[in-house]
Amino acid sequence: xxxxxxxxxxxxxxxxxxxxxxxxxxxxxxxxxxxxxxxxxxxxxxxxxxxxxxxxxxxxxxxxxxxxxxxxxxxxxxxxxxxxxxxxxxxxxxxxxxxxxxxxxxxxxxxxxxxxxxxxxxxxxxxxxxxxxxxxxxxxxxxxxxxxxxxxxxxxxxxxxxxxxxxxxxxxxxxxxxxxxxxxxxxxxxxxxxxxxxxxxxxxxxxxxxxxxxxxxxxxxxxxxxxxxxxxxxxxxxxxxxxxxxxxxxxxxxxxxxxxxxxxxxxxxxxxxxxxxxxxxxxxxxxxxxxxxxxxxxxxxxxxxxxxxxxxxxxxxxxxxxxxxxxxx
Amino acid sequence: xxxxxxxxxxxxxxxxxxxxxxxxxxxxxxxxxxxxxxxxxxxxxxxxxxxxxxxxxxxxxxxxxxxxxxxxxxxxxxxxxxxxxxxxxxxxxxxxxxxxxxxxxxxxxxxxxxxxxxxxxxxxxxxxxxxxxxxxx
Ligand SMILES: Nc1ncnc2c1ncn2[C@@H]1O[C@H](COP(=O)(O)OP(=O)(O)OP(=O)(O)O)[C@@H](O)[C@H]1O
Ligand SMILES: [Mg+2]
Numbered sequence: 001x002x003x004x005x006x007x008x009x010x011x012x013x014x015x016x017x018x019x020x021x022x023x024x025x026x027x028x029x030x031x032x033x034x035x036x037x038x039x040x041x042x043x044x045x046x047x048x049x050x051x052x053x054x055x056x057x058x059x060x061x062x063x064x065x066x067x068x069x070x071x072x073x074x075x076x077x078x079x080x081x082x083x084x085x086x087x088x089x090x091x092x093x094x095x096x097x098x099x100x101x102x103x104x105x106x107x108x109x110x111x112x113x114x115x116x117x118x119x120x121x122x123x124x125x126x127x128x129x130x131x132x133x134x135x136x137x138x139x140x141x142x143x144x145x146x147x148x149x150x151x152x153x154x155x156x157x158x159x160x161x162x163x164x165x166x167x168x169x170x171x172x173x174x175x176x177x178x179x180x181x182x183x184x185x186x187x188x189x190x191x192x193x194x195x196x197x198x199x200x201x202x203x204x205x206x207x208x209x210x211x212x213x214x215x216x217x218x219x220x221x222x223x224x225x226x227x228x229x230x231x232x233x234x235x236x237x238x239x240x241x242x243x244x245x246x247x248x249x250x251x252x253x254x255x256x257x258x259x260x261x262x263x264x265x266x267x268x269x270x271x272x273x274x275x276x277x278x279x280x281x282x283x284x285x286x287x288x289x290x291x292x293x294x295x296x297x298x299x300x301x302x303x304x305x306x307x308x309x310x311x312x313x314x315x316x317x318x319x320x321x322x323x324x325x326x327x328x329x
Numbered sequence: 330x331x332x333x334x335x336x337x338x339x340x341x342x343x344x345x346x347x348x349x350x351x352x353x354x355x356x357x358x359x360x361x362x363x364x365x366x367x368x369x370x371x372x373x374x375x376x377x378x379x380x381x382x383x384x385x386x387x388x389x390x391x392x393x394x395x396x397x398x399x400x401x402x403x404x405x406x407x408x409x410x411x412x413x414x415x416x417x418x419x420x421x422x423x424x425x426x427x428x429x430x431x432x433x434x435x436x437x438x439x440x441x442x443x444x445x446x447x448x449x450x451x452x453x454x455x456x457x458x459x460x461x462x463x464x465x466x
Contacts, residue, residue: 183346208345208346210345241349241353242373244374244381244436245378245432245433245435245436246377246381246432246436248433252433271370272367273369276367276370277367277371277373277443280439280443281374281436281440282425282435282439283433283435283439
């Protein structure tokens with residue numbers, strides 16, 4: 001499977017993370033962002049246009065005074081590129097039409113920041129910086145009319161919080177996707193069926209045993225049983241994090257299916273307390289042939305298969321040179 | 330490995346991973362509250378069963394695990410809550426082997442045995458709330 005991140009097509013970015021027009025409208029209502037705000041923001045176009053260069057330069061100067069963030073922008077070309085984007089971003093705040101395209105643009109920005117690994121706190125810090133800068137500009141622009149300045153500031157705050165919501169969603173979305181990809185990868189690690197010796201198989205199960213995994217695993221096991229004409233199979237569940245009645249049920253079915261194929265199953269790796277919990281639940285552990293650990297399981301298998309393990313006796317000298325092989329003639 | 334203390338646990342149950350999370354958080358809480366290994370596993374298993382039922386029958390819901398005191402007794406309570414279809418006949422659902430999903434039918438009666446107190450409030454169409462308590466010995 002492809003473990004690389006898929007690039008989301010920019011056009012359906014909003015939809016792809018569940019931000020349909022209804023959801024976006026709801027967010028705006030929640031922030032009490034309305035037409036008056038849009039108008040006020042549009043009225044600030046002149047202001048942002050005039051000061052964009054100064055604000056963005058000041059922002060990067062501020063950002064780069066922190067060693068933690070300098071490392072993101074070692075490459076001066078990258079820095080220029082990002083500044084250019086930020087200027088567009090900044091002016092776009094006062095260009096109205098805060099709908100689908102606006103949202104897509106904001107999401108893309110969030111996704112870029114996530115991809116370069118910019119910490120969320122720096123991302124938030126950027127908005128705080130803009131707010132501080134614009135507050136100062138508004139006060140300058142409306143001397144003696146703080147109420148007017150404040151109203152504009154208010155509208156901008158709403159819009160920036162709207163943007164922050166989008167950016168953070170994008171961060172979360174990307175992380176979740178990474179996790180999902182990793183989970184798939186873990187899931188798809190096929191469980192190895194190990195042949196310990198002729199007709200004795202060991203299946204170490206690691207991870208969550210849900211229905212689909214149990215089915216896949218049982219199929220795999222049955223195929224191995226057929227191929228190797230196994231007599232005994234040890235299912236080791238030491239690596240299964242949550243053993244409950246559902247898992248017990250899966251195991252019982254695997255045991256039964258294997259039995260029908262002529263192999264006896266021994267389940268190992270149930271700790272004493274898990275075994276006790278299962279018994280209390282009402283699971284019949286005798287059907288699982290539960291044995292404490294893998295070593296015990298192999299011993300039981302030896303008994304069933306009539307093998308005996310004997311330590312090499314040092315007193316009998318090993319035959320070093322058996323001479324010419326009589327069979328070799 | 331050092332664990333951060335858990336005071337109470339509230340996990341939204343929407344996927345298998347949530348079941349595992351609820352279980353392991355509940356386990357930490359019970360451990361911190363001084364339960365022995367066997368009891369901890371019993372509590373964890375009860376959480377698994379209730380969470381799995383939520384996932385299977387109601388598709389989503391939540392598990393809340395918290396410490397409780399009553400008189401001189403101290404313990405852990407597990408509450409499983411969902412807005413799913415509800416259980417039409419609670420008595421029947423509590424019988425060993427009863428299952429509408431062709432499963433073992435041990436989840437509810439087994440959880441009742443694993444815990445000291447057990448209560449189901451449920452009706453068709455109005456969801457299910459199950460409260461189970463284990464007291465520390
Ligand atoms: N949260 C719930 N909402 C609706 N119905 C439920 C819920 N929990 C349990 N039930 C009903 O009660 C029955 C018995 O539940 P129980 O957990 O004992 O058995 P099971 O889930 O069928 O099997 P097992 O848990 O052993 O795999 C279920 O089959 C289901 O019909
Ligand atoms: Mg169940």
